Amino acid sequence: MAGQPWDASYQDGPPAWDFGGPQPAVVQAASRFTGPVLDAGCGTGENALHVASLGLPVLGIDVAETALALAREKAAARGLKAEFAYADALHLDRLGRSFQTVLDCGLFHTFDADERQEYVASLAAVTQPGATLYILCFRDAGPTSGPHPLTQAALEAPFTTAWSVITVTPTEIRANLPHTTTAPAWLATIRRTT
Template structure:
């Protein structure tokens, strides 16, 4: 008797522009050691925002990777869901949560189809995902974010920026961010920040944008 196979949540998923340029799926970034954006802890910009009370209610971490940002938010007592397409990263995130004794839901979900979650969140975090999409994908992604962000809810976007020194790959402009969120959102803030990576110990130039769902 054959065993029923587990449905593939990403069957038919078209590789993103980043995957097409790299020639490998996101999951490969985690198979041979830490991915370039994994820094053995949460991003300092996320830590500072959390300390300032920028995350409230239920939280979604879109493109959570191995979970460091989601776990930090959970440590603060927030209800957190982390999603990613990289199953290897999600397995690592679940192991970290177990080791810390934290309850965080980590799910395999395509960020371009977040509506599959069937729920909305008060705060959404995107740390390092927005800049991996090309122009057309950004429109789809923002529509996807709108489907899971409650009315009046907040989306925080931390992405590589095109101003300052030590730029990261795929930097985006302030205008790119405004254009992507020009329908159904209000821009509360777009501030210069830094994103730490294994290749940018002092941080790469970045934007920290806060968008409000109309």
Template sequence: MTGLPWDASYHDGPAPWDIGRPQSAIVRLASEGGFAGAVLDAGCGTGENALHIASLGLPVLGVDVAETALAIAREKADDRGIEVEFATADAFRLERLGRRFETVLDCGLFHTFDGDERPGYVASLASVIAHGGTLYVLCFSDDGPDAGPHPVSEEELRAAFDPGHGWSVATIEPDRIQTRYHDDGAPAWFATINRI
């Protein structure tokens, strides 16, 4: 998957999903101690979620296909004096990182994939999550008015993380994703999924 279309999203000012701060759901989760060990932020964009988690003292790697977004993320890290790592990576080839993570965050990435792309992405996630590790997915939901683009049903989310492939969906809760076009956020699912 080429990163060029995603990279172009950052060329003329902030992308629609780049709100200049971490998502409220991620801040809340972090305050509850939801992140532990080495953390991967898959599809980190300009790094606000990764930076927030790293500011708590956790080792964080943020990956994205958009080089422009990563350059912005690195600049933010330098400006704020936060130690965090950002790298170019294809979400379908995360095994190339050669690392394992106790916690993986997918904030706004899962819903960009079509149904036929999801098995490959989920297998890629499985290659980097330690057994007993936790995956958090915040994605656009089909439940409610003013949905974001590519909304996902709860059933689709559950089907993607099949117990037969080593996943256990702990919870899927309604939440919100802040965007530059939704005053109070768009309907979202916030899923906690364990690697078994």
């Protein structure tokens, strides 16, 4: 059932968070990515396709089948080698794979506090010490904040064990929101330690 509401978001045109390109903050961070890369909650694949264009192996996962179909079409049309698969981010162990870099653009802030703890445990199942997680999520910064904005403390809270928060930097997320085309965001760099 978890995938159905997300899938519906893609059936009547692009959702607010899909503006037809990779997030500028992700493009900037991607120069530090090493492969293989997991794009958790990849949507229609723009960020994963940018990673693929850099020559890195990338797997984009989502629970929205419509978004995954669009991502595969884009990859074929652009001649890019990227994998897209249906998977639940709270059960990444089912992938049976390991990643050096994990990108989370707009997924983390959709979880409540308990789910964020579960998600971090799920991430541990597909990473080894030294792996790096990049999270781009909405920041609590007043009336222009996107939906489900987080404080820096809420972003960092689930990463007290087996992870080290390296940086949390204020930035923006591009989106087609009713009141703005950009919203305040955090870009966090978090390293797996044990």
